[in-house]
Amino acid sequence: MTTGFWRASLLIATTQLGLLARSRRAWAAACLLLLPAIIAWLVAAANAKVTPSGLSTMLGWYALLGVSVPLASLLLGVAVVAEEVEDRTITYLLLRPIPRAALFVGRLAPAVLWLCACSAVGTALLVAAAATARGSDAGVSDGVRLPLLLAACAGVATYTTLHAALGVWVKHAMIVGLAYSFTIEGFLSNLPGRNQLLTIQYHLRSLVAGTGDDAWQRIDGFGATEWNPLFDSGLVLALVVACASAAGAWRLARRQFELPA
Numbered sequence: 001m002t003t004g005f006w007r008a009s010l011l012i013a014t015t016q017l018g019l020l021a022r023s024r025r026a027w028a029a030a031c032l033l034l035l036p037a038i039i040a041w042l043v044a045a046a047n048a049k050v051t052p053s054g055l056s057t058m059l060g061w062y063a064l065l066g067v068s069v070p071l072a073s074l075l076l077g078v079a080v081v082a083e084e085v086e087d088r089t090i091t092y093l094l095l096r097p098i099p100r101a102a103l104f105v106g107r108l109a110p111a112v113l114w115l116c117a118c119s120a121v122g123t124a125l126l127v128a129a130a131a132t133a134r135g136s137d138a139g140v141s142d143g144v145r146l147p148l149l150l151a152a153c154a155g156v157a158t159y160t161t162l163h164a165a166l167g168v169w170v171k172h173a174m175i176v177g178l179a180y181s182f183t184i185e186g187f188l189s190n191l192p193g194r195n196q197l198l199t200i201q202y203h204l205r206s207l208v209a210g211t212g213d214d215a216w217q218r219i220d221g222f223g224a225t226e227w228n229p230l231f232d233s234g235l236v237l238a239l240v241v242a243c244a245s246a247a248g249a250w251r252l253a254r255r256q257f258e259l260p261a
Contacts, residue, residue, distance in 0.1 A: 011106070012103060013107070016110040016111075029076045029115060030072070032072040033064075033156075034118070035063070036059045036064045036122065037122055040126050041129035041132065044130060044133040044134070049135050052132075052140045053141070054137065055133050056145075056215075057218065057219060058219065060123070065152065069152055069204075070181040070185075070201075071181070072156065073115060073159030073162075074177040074181060077163025077166075078173040080164035081103075081248075081252060104164070104245075104249040108161060108248070116156055120152070123148050127145050141215065143211070143212050143213025143214075143215065144216070147216075148208065150211065154207060161241045165244040165248035166180075167248075168252050185201050200240065203236050206227040206229075207234065211230060
């Protein structure tokens, strides 16, 4: 049974990865992850006073982790199952002799891999664009580059899995996902105290705080916030991924789909 599940998941994932490479939605999500790099290049060219480390940390913290990562993950995550419903192909897939949970896992894994690859490219281009800034400082160090890469990849994995599960559980997953990512998280992550522990953003930024160098200290509120230890935040994000995956697979195995006319 377990062998059949993983074989079916791998088959679906292989097919889905090829489809993603031709998907406009996947490329739109990739463009969102490249947007901070474009902004960094424009700012570096227009402002002679901005510094490489200041530009990379500011845009990495607010634009990449705060906007591009959750938005790209939402765009691709909700489509893991919802796209099949919209295209009226979900019935064909569910009639195949494969576990329904394998369909969820097999479609989710390529989406996560695609966004992780795009995040890595986007982070590298952001750092490269910021390095062209003409302000004087020590430059973009590994203490900026590597924590940002870690947080960006962890972020797309966590948000994509969560939004994929939402796509199975709720009817208007895009609206719910937008409300969560930019209203609820935006509110809670800026509150003082332990409320921040309830947000993915807080744990992503804790990954940066746990591995980054002093360049991050210039971010507003960085020094005033008590960040989680690196291991604790990594464990929380892993648990979110595991629980969301289990919830999405369980729901898909039991849900009756009503296709639009």
